[in-house]
Each structure stands twice: as C-alpha cells, then as structure tokens.
Amino acid sequence: MTAAAPAPRAALDDIPAYVPKPPQPPAVGEFHRLFLNENPYPPLPSALSAIAEAAAQTNRYPGILPDRLVDALARRLDVPLDHVVTGPGSVGIYQQIGQAMLSPGDEVVYAWPSFEAFPIVVKMAGAVPVEVPLRGEAHDLDAMAAAITPRTTAVLVCEPNNPTGTAVGAAALKRFLDRVPERVLVVLDEAYVEFHRTPGAPDGVDLYRDRPNVMVLRTFSKAYGLAGLRVGYGVAHPRVAQALRKCAVPCGVGRVAEEAALAALLAEDELFERVDRITAERERLATALRAQGWPVPASATNFLWLPLGARSSAVAAGLEQRGLLVRDFPGAGLRITVGTPDSNDLLVGVLEGLTAVR
Ligand SMILES: Cc1ncc(COP(=O)(O)O)c(C=O)c1O
Numbered sequence: 001m002t003a004a005a006p007a008p009r010a011a012l013d014d015i016p017a018y019v020p021k022p023p024q025p026p027a028v029g030e031f032h033r034l035f036l037n038e039n040p041y042p043p044l045p046s047a048l049s050a051i052a053e054a055a056a057q058t059n060r061y062p063g064i065l066p067d068r069l070v071d072a073l074a075r076r077l078d079v080p081l082d083h084v085v086t087g088p089g090s091v092g093i094y095q096q097i098g099q100a101m102l103s104p105g106d107e108v109v110y111a112w113p114s115f116e117a118f119p120i121v122v123k124m125a126g127a128v129p130v131e132v133p134l135r136g137e138a139h140d141l142d143a144m145a146a147a148i149t150p151r152t153t154a155v156l157v158c159e160p161n162n163p164t165g166t167a168v169g170a171a172a173l174k175r176f177l178d179r180v181p182e183r184v185l186v187v188l189d190e191a192y193v194e195f196h197r198t199p200g201a202p203d204g205v206d207l208y209r210d211r212p213n214v215m216v217l218r219t220f221s222k223a224y225g226l227a228g229l230r231v232g233y234g235v236a237h238p239r240v241a242q243a244l245r246k247c248a249v250p251c252g253v254g255r256v257a258e259e260a261a262l263a264a265l266l267a268e269d270e271l272f273e274r275v276d277r278i279t280a281e282r283e284r285l286a287t288a289l290r291a292q293g294w295p296v297p298a299s300a301t302n303f304l305w306l307p308l309g310a311r312s313s314a315v316a317a318g319l320e321q322r323g324l325l326v327r328d329f330p331g332a333g334l335r336i337t338v339g340t341p342d343s344n345d346l347l348v349g350v351l352e353g354l355t356a357v358r
Pocket residue numbers: 036037088089090091092115158162189191218219220221227230231232
C-alpha cells in the first residue's frame with residue numbers, strides 16, 4: 001500500500017479489517033470447533049448426493065436468484081413468492097439491507113452484545129449504530145423502544161440472541177413490535193429459531209404477516225448444517241423484498257448451494273432429529289457446567305454463554321490448550337457451541353480442571 005493509493009470511503013475507517021494471512025500449518029491433534037455455532041454433524045446423505053449432482057454442472061451459471069429454492073421456501077412458509085429474499089448466507093442479506101434500506105446518518109438500534117455483523121453492516125452504510133446494552137443477558141426491549149428517534153430507520157433484533165443464547169419470547173416481542181413506528185424496519189434475525197421449539201417461542205413468520213415493517217431472516221447454516229455452502233433466506237413485505245433483491249449479488253447463491261438447501265428442506269424430519277440431539281446435549285452440558293459452579297444462562301440456541309467477565313480469556317486459553325476452540329469475548333464471556341457428545345464430554349472434563357479460574 002502506498003500513500004498514493006486511492007482513499008476508501010471514510011465510513012469504512014471504523015470497521016475492523018480482515019487481514020489476509022498465509023495458510024496456517026495443519027493443526028496437530030484433534031481440534032474441536034466450538035467457536036462458530038456450526039452444526040457438528042456432516043450434511044445428510046441426501047444433501048451430499050444433491051451436492052455431487054449439482055457439482056457436475058458447475059460450468060453453468062446458476063439463476064440470477066435461486067428460483068427453485070425461493071419457490072420451495074414460499075410454499076414451506078406459506079408466503080407469496082415475491083416476499084422471499086435470499087443471499088449467500090444471511091450475512092449476504094444483511095448487506096442487501098444495508099444497501100437498500102440504510103442511508104448515511106440513519107440511526108439503527110440493536111442490543112449489545114448481539115450478532116457481531118450488526119455494527120459492520122450499519123457502519124458500512126454510513127449509518128449510526130445505537131447500541132442498547134442487554135439487561136442481564138437478554139434484550140432490554142423497553143430500552144430499545146425508548147432508543148428509537150425520528151432518525152431511526154431500522155431495528156435489528158436477534159431472537160434468540162447471539163452470543164448470549166437468550167430469548168425474549170413471543171409475548172414480549174409482540175409488545176415491542178407494537179411500539180415500533182411503522183416507518184421503521186424491524187429485522188428479526190432467527191438464525192437459531194430451529195433450536196427454540198418450546199411453547200411461547202415466537203415464530204417470526206407469523207409476526208411479519210400483518211406487520212409491513214417486520215422482516216425475518218433465517219439461514220441454512222445452523223440447524224440445516226450447510227454453513228459451508230452459504231445460503232440464507234428471509235421474508236419481507238414486497239416493498240422491502242423488492243428493494244433487497246435489487247441489491248442482491250446476481251447469481252449470489254450458487255447452484256450447489258441451492259440444490260443442497262432444497263434437499264435439506266425435503267429431509268427436515270432427519271434434520272430435526274439432529275436438532276433434538278443437539279438441544280438435548282445443550283441441556284446436558286448446561287446442567288453439568290452449572291453443577292461445576294459455572295454461570296450458564298438458559299440457552300434457546302445451539303450454544304452456551306458463560307458470562308465470565310475478566311476471566312473469560314484465561315478460561316478460553318485453558319480450553320484451547322486441550323484443543324477446545326471456543327469464542328472469547330474478552331472481558332465479557334465465552335460462547336461455546338454445543339458439539340458432538342465426545343467434544344462436549346471433553347469440554348466438561350477440561351472445564352472441571354479450570355474451576356480455579358472460575
Ligand atoms: C444471529 C446470526 N445471524 C446470522 C448469522 C449468519 O449466518 P449465515 O451463515 O447465514 O450468514 C449468524 C452466524 O453465526 C448469526 O449468529
């Protein structure tokens with residue numbers, strides 16, 4: 001980089017840069033990836049054969065948008081075709097939201113800590129993040145409603161919340177939505193919704209139906225186990241959905257990704273057996289860790305949050321030494337993905353030995 005290189009937009013100055021790094025030497029021993037909230041199980045056999053079949057056609061472009069998948073989602077969710085939006089992961093749809101719905105100087109309200117992409121999307125658009133601290137580990141919906149000003153154009157709500165795993169529930173969410181002015185877009189991020197199938201859990205698709213300012217985002221990356229293929233989707237009312245589609249990268253969902261997602265939708269019974277296994281493991285893990293004295297709030301997701309404050313980095317380092325890679329939020333806590341039973345057993349064993357740092 002030289003001083004003469006053209007200057008990027010000033011709005012990017014405040015966004016953390018991904019610095020390209022040389023490929024790392026292969027990790028020695030077995031590593032347990034518990035830091036990205038991935039599904040620990042490989043894709044289903046039917047998804048793998050759809051992937052192989054589609055791979056043979058990768059000399060051809062996919063559709064500008066994944067029409068077959070959009071159609072399948074519209075049927076599955078019982079929404080009109082033109083309400084469905086797609087992208088390369090739901091983060092791809094966030095970029096569309098930033099481009100289509102946010103202007104420089106707009107205020108965007110969201111809880112913090114919440115999904116790490118929120119400040120990036122907002123700042124990339126030149127908009128202003130308005131971060132409302134969680135109350136305990138959960139969204140403070142009253143404070144969020146109070147933070148809405150005439151300059152607010154969007155509110156981002158992650159239900160259940162990443163990284164704390166907490167859910168506010170349908171009743172509180174409805175009360176909140178009723179307080180948001182109709183001109184403000186509410187993005188309801190339900191990346192983990194499939195892990196929250198309990199009575200009282202909200203269904204964003206029901207909530208959006210009679211609220212033109214509400215849109216829902218979901219993903220094939222978590223419960224559906226296709227994080228590596230990058231497929232996200234959402235539902236929004238046509239004015240918003242059409243604007244988002246205008247900003248979508250053409251052919252942004254590849255053919256392999258589309259076919260795998262279609263196969264996964266057809267195999268939901270099998271997938272939900274896995275989801276049940278993961279949620280059962282989540283409860284086993286939470287119970288074991290609480291018995292060791294760790295603070296573990298109830299989680300409605302495929303991960304646990306340990307609010308360890310200043311101790312979180314030391315505990316993360318201790319776990320890493322044993323091959324357990326978790327997500328450290330220095331000074332706040334650890335987010336630990338529920339892994340396979342073997343990873344979880346190891347985690348419980350290693351954390352037992354780390355109780356001195358607890
Ligand atoms: C709350 C939330 N939203 C969206 C995403 C992004 O998912 P995708 O893989 O669909 O881009 C994640 C991923 O961790 C997430 O935690």
